[in-house]
Amino acid sequence: MDAYILAVESSCDETSMAIVKNGKEVIGQSIATQIDTHALYGGVVPEIASRMHTEAITFVLEDVLKKANMKIEDMDAIAVTYAPGLTGSLIVGIEAAKALAFIYNKPLIAVNHLIGHIFANNIEDKMEYPMLALIVSGGHTELLIMEDDFNFKKLGETLDDAIGECYDKVARVLDLKYPGGPNVEKLAKEGKPSYQLPQPVLDDTYNFSYSGLKSAIINLVHNEKQKGLEINKADLARSFQEVAVNELVRKVEKAFRETNIKRLVVAGGVSANGYLKEEMEKLCDKYQAKLLIPRLLYCTDNAAMIGAAAYPLYLKKQFSDYTLNASSSGDIC
Ligand code: KG4
Ligand code: ZN
Secondary structure (H helix, E strand, C coil): CCCEEEEEECCCCEEEEEEEECCCEEEEEEEEECHHHHHCCCCCCHHHHHHHHHHHHHHHHHHHHHHHCCCHHHCCEEEEEEECCCHHHHHHHHHHHHHHHHHHCCCEEEEEHHHHHHHHHHCCCCCCCCEEEEEECCCCEEEEEEEECCEEEEEEEECCCCHHHHHHHHHHHCCCCCCHHHHHHHHHCCCCCCCCCCCCCCCCCCCECCHHHHHHHHHHHHHHHHCCCCCCHHHHHHHHHHHHHHHHHHHHHHHHHHHCCCEEEEECHHHHCHHHHHHHHHHHHHCCCEEECCCHHHHCCCCHHHHHHHHHHHHCCCCECCCCCCCCCCCCC
């Protein structure tokens, strides 16, 4: 029997709902983005984000039902992101999902946002196990082994900043608008890797570190400004991107060699980066590994990925009760 899941995502600055059939087919999706508002402040302002979710969420629900030409009665379950993310933002989605589940008597499914990002890869492709999962988002940089749908083993993670956060900070010192990632990528295309920047942690673990690279760039820009010298912003963006992405490549290569796993999925907002995709493609060619990266629409925050991750939970009848709340810990293993 087909299962239709209405999924809700509101962990950061996108209010999104999607109707996903059998965890794979996106029947409809609606996303209300707050980017233009937060761009005025150079980053997400949590208070504003929660209020904007509250304003948008009913319209997003109306919109997704209209796009899918379905009713809430037609749904088999309601899924929602419960962690990690901004608490006030998560609560808006959780309360909406609970209200819908209660009124329409549907099971409620709690989904971890990061697992959602991974399952974005299962929408238009098929994830097979065991596989390596590289999570690269605004708040996380992690390399995991997945043995099965919800069976994770963490190889390593960032010891300080996430790669997306680093992109956003670099964008700020280069006077680029929020969200920084896509703008740094665009500018990097016009530059040459002419700046010498420090390589992140040169140890032999699977951990990452991006704060040293971030500080090096901030210091470089300040020093040049003090000397009255011009920064070549495109060259600096390019130099940064190469170091930042090559660090990911280095750790995934180590995992290919040491685990002998021949599959890789890349998940999270930074997976939208074209240079990262090219470099991972080269690496996967070298190791004859299968690479999955979601289509652009499913790289950044969206509810379809939450519906995709909710499906195996639906099959296992892993439902939540109405005490479901936002969780500050988003650890998946
Ligand atoms: O997954 P996501 O949408 O939200 C979180 O769960 O954090 O990721 C957002 C992050 C931001 O830091 C943004 O700058 C980065 O993903 N990002 C990119 C690109 N598109 C989004 N970073 C580099 N290149 C991009 N094209
Ligand atoms: Zn995300």
